[in-house]
Amino acid sequence: MEAEEFKDQQLQLSEASPKSAEYQALLRAGPRLRLLQQVHAHLVVSGSHRSKALLTKLLTFACAAGAISYTRRIFSCVFNPDSFLFNSLIKASSKFGFPLDTVFFYRRMLLSGISPSSYTFTSVIKACAELSVLRVGRGIHSHVLVSGYGSNAFVQSALVTFYSKSSDLGVARKLFDKMQDRTVVAWNSMISGYEQNGHAKEAIVLFNRMLELYVNPDSTTFVCVLAACSQLGEVRLGCWVHDCIVSNGIHVNVILGTSLINMFSRCGNVSKAREVFDSMNERNVIVWTAMISGYGMHGHGSQAMELFHQLKACGSCPNNVTFVAVLSACAHAGLVHEGRQAFASMRQEYGLLPGVEHHVAMVDLLGRAGFLNEAYQFIKGLKHGELVPPVWTAMLGACKMHKNFDLGVEVAEHLLSVEPENPGHYVMLSNIYASAGRMDRVELVRNMMIQRGIRKQVGYSTIDVKNKTYLFSMGDKTHPETNEIYEYLDELISRCKEAGYAPESESVMHELEEEEREYALRYHSEKLAIAFGLMKTNHGMTIRIIKNLRMCEDCHSAIKFISVVTSREIIIRDKLRFHHFKNGSCSCMDFW
DNA sequence: ATAGGGTTAG
Numbered sequence: 355m356e357a358e359e360f361k362d363q364q365l366q367l368s369e370a371s372p373k374s375a376e377y378q379a380l381l382r383a384g385p386r387l388r389l390l391q392q393v394h395a396h397l398v399v400s401g402s403h404r405s406k407a408l409l410t411k412l413l414t415f416a417c418a419a420g421a422i423s424y425t426r427r428i429f430s431c432v433f434n435p436d437s438f439l440f441n442s443l444i445k446a447s448s449k450f451g452f453p454l455d456t457v458f459f460y461r462r463m464l465l466s467g468i469s470p471s472s473y474t475f476t477s478v479i480k481a482c483a484e485l486s487v488l489r490v491g492r493g494i495h496s497h498v499l500v501s502g503y504g505s506n507a508f509v510q511s512a513l514v515t516f517y518s519k520s521s522d523l524g525v526a527r528k529l530f531d532k533m534q535d536r537t538v539v540a541w542n543s544m545i546s547g548y549e550q551n552g553h554a555k556e557a558i559v560l561f562n563r564m565l566e567l568y569v570n571p572d573s574t575t576f577v578c579v580l581a582a583c584s585q586l587g588e589v590r591l592g593c594w595v596h597d598c599i600v601s602n603g604i605h606v607n608v609i610l611g612t613s614l615i616n617m618f619s620r621c622g623n624v625s626k627a628r629e630v631f632d633s634m635n636e637r638n639v640i641v642w643t644a645m646i647s648g649y650g651m652h653g654h655g656s657q658a659m660e661l662f663h664q665l666k667a668c669g670s671c672p673n674n675v676t677f678v679a680v681l682s683a684c685a686h687a688g689l690v691h692e693g694r695q696a697f698a699s700m701r702q703e704y705g706l707l708p709g710v711e712h713h714v715a716m717v718d719l720l721g722r723a724g725f726l727n728e729a730y731q732f733i734k735g736l737k738h739g740e741l742v743p744p745v746w747t748a749m750l751g752a753c754k755m756h757k758n759f760d761l762g763v764e765v766a767e768h769l770l771s772v773e774p775e776n777p778g779h780y781v782m783l784s785n786i787y788a789s790a791g792r793m794d795r796v797e798l799v800r801n802m803m804i805q806r807g808i809r810k811q812v813g814y815s816t817i818d819v820k821n822k823t824y825l826f827s828m829g830d831k832t833h834p835e836t837n838e839i840y841e842y843l844d845e846l847i848s849r850c851k852e853a854g855y856a857p858e859s860e861s862v863m864h865e866l867e868e869e870e871r872e873y874a875l876r877y878h879s880e881k882l883a884i885a886f887g888l889m890k891t892n893h894g895m896t897i898r899i900i901k902n903l904r905m906c907e908d909c910h911s912a913i914k915f916i917s918v919v920t921s922r923e924i925i926i927r928d929k930l931r932f933h934h935f936k937n938g939s940c941s942c943m944d945f946w
Numbered sequence: 947a948t949a950g951g952g953t954t955a956g
Contacts, residue, residue, distance in 0.1 A: 410949080546953060
């Protein structure tokens, strides 16, 4: 007996060594397609291509190499794939960005009669989350329940993310609430779900709940919370998180650093963002891009360009997103020459193909600076497929800014015909007509909107006073101190008029009657918020406002005067960027 | 002999 066993072992060893050599060859090849194909050829020649173990490794590497069609081809030749092979493939395809294949392999696995495990489910659910396919994901959720993995913490977290990404926050929250073992990852999934769907307030509420229950947040939690702070302009919580990170000695990795830089920039403190940037010991292109776009938002074009040059000097490669940030920084600072150069270098130096965002940024850059003809020529030079609405929208913005009536109307009418459901186009067209004094046309556009049931977005502004957030919208009278606020604002506007402010009625939205115009202009949400802020804060304190839309020209000009007559610094974050008003001028230098 | 997780960025 003993001799028999010994012989068996000998046999196995002698058989194992050549195969092991091939396994080693696979490991050496790694996720590199050419090398993998060479090893594959050897496997076929030596007849060992039937080994499931080797095939599994080969397929995983092929997937990691991004060679998905090669992976599919080999898979289709595998006879009787086993659970190892399926699980490896499902995991690899999900991890390396082929979610459709993940779902395909999962189905094939079920068809082969192999039971999925909790590991299988986490990968498949992740793939469904990426695809946001509610129907498929629900089906898999029911497989989870029948297979008895409904209370597996890993699977549950994946499901919470899946439902969040499929915009079914209600179901995500129900699942989350039902979990008996809520790991920090589960909390992160739910907080991130709220944040990604624009419910930053709920994200913060949940974060506070987590702290109340003594669950320790980790760096991922902070990343999600910082993103929520960025949305809301919540400097206080943002700073608290930053302090927490510093005092607990939490390592600021590239992701956390990017979130901090973004939070400080979007909350108006770009120099603090720079401090974080400087303190990081590891930076990738995303970190650099975040900092460049931070400068861009604040109109600090030269700092943005300086950073861009430093990025190139240290050997890193800017990518498509970096160029969007650079071009937009140039546009907001009037750096036309630098922007043109950067755009040209995209293709010439980095082999990057400009996309829609870059075309939009170029039209914006040229248009804002007043080179309307050049912007128009640029558009004409684009291919047919590149002539998408956002490019025309940028052109329209330029026409409106520089009061080019004829071209503006032409562009707006084109936009209305291709995107009749976009309220922004109607508002723009109407404003252009209004500024040309064509009130009959204004009326026409207004009727068109009513007829088509299109409503413009409601603008609102928020301001924090004594740790409370107050929200104002145009003509809003819900605030308990409405009368005082309106009286204060009226007086303020009179003082501004004495100082030379002239209201620009063209900025008034067209759905209002003639006599309502001056009224509406006077009570735009940002003006109400500023009046409230001035009333409630001490002299010398900076007023900070966040607005959901872009500011109108009239508010922009009025606030310059307000900054003079009250000698206050006023900082407004609008949809696109920051405006720092001080001593009668704005940091945007009217390039907005 | 093979695989082993869910959450996070510009």
